[in-house]
Amino acid sequence: MRQLKMPYARALAPELIATAKAQRWEPVEVIKALFVEEVTGRGRSMLATRRKAAGFPTGKTFDAWDATASSIPAPTQQALRTLEWVHRRENLVVCGPSGTGKTFFLEALGQAVVETGRRVAWFTLEHLGVLVRAHRTDDTVARILRADLIIIDDIGLLPVAHDAAEGLYRIVDAAYEKRSIALSSNLHPAGFDELMPKTLATATVDRLLHHAHVCQTNGDSIRLTQALTGKGVTALT
Structure with a gap:
């Protein structure tokens, strides 16, 4: 042995x-x-x-997910959790206000994909920009595309540097109909021209949304609600 x-x-x-x-x-x-x-x-x-x-940020899974607290319709949640869209190399965009469960939901989906034996790569848009600046763009894209699902989190929170905008376009373009991309954003993709050059935004969104499921979250921040009700921390003794 x-x-x-x-x-x-x-x-x-x-x-x-x-x-x-x-x-x-x-x-x-x-x-x-x-x-x-x-x-x-x-x-x-x-x-x-x-x-x-x-490279998941926190390790959250659906074991801790409260489906009833999400504004994403329950049938949509169940359909996405089957992961059929990943098998079909389709994309997912979850957009809405901060604190409405976008990142949690995408991480739980990513964990579910990993549990099926497939590979996932998790990035923030800023991290993509750093990779593009530090390495040859083609090499970076080739390494990222080894994953079956590429998750890019929190687009729209900060200004988008040119390197990050270029990195997002190159990933979306290279993954088009070959890999699945899941993306969370405070903005609907139609508003990405507020974050990056219009020509680049149009080309990115065109490829991203062609085979994509779009979920819009709404409501108050779950984190803020928990904080105001004393559920954000364990009570001191």
């Missing part, structure tokens, strides 16, 4: 073999149990690796 690089089965083997002897297991039961442990262990390890590579 050491030579075959089976660390999970090897770690279990002493205890398992002792149990098998005491309970008179059939040899095939021992072999099956060892292989199951190895497969399960490798699955956990690969999942952890994909999660780390994705």
Whole structure:
């Protein structure tokens, strides 16, 4: 097992073999149990690796998601959670006011994609700009497109530098009909010309929305509501 690089089965083997002897297991039961442990262990390890590579901001999943608190219609939430749109290489745009659950929802979707064995890459628009400035643009885009789902969060909160605007266009253009992009924004994509040069914004939005599901959130900030009701922190004792 050491030579075959089976660390999970090897770690279990002493205890398992002792149990098998005491309970008179059939040899095939021992072999099956060892292989199951190895497969399960490798699955956990690969999942952890994909999660780390994705670069998720907080680690939130649908386990903590309150579907009733979101202004996204419940049928739409359920349809998006099937992840069929990722399989079809379609895009998702979630736009609306700050604090209405956009980032949480996209991160939970990204975590669900990772759990299916696919790769996710998470960025802010500013991070894209930094990558474009630090590396050759073509190399950066090629690395990002290794992911099956590319998530770009919080567009519209800050002014968009030229490098970031170029990076967004190049990612959207290169991923068009090849990869899925999920994007959150305080602005509807129709207003992206307020953030970046009109020509670049038009070309980006044209490709982004061609095969896209658009969800608009509304209402008061969930974070602010929780803070005002004392749910933002654990009470001091």
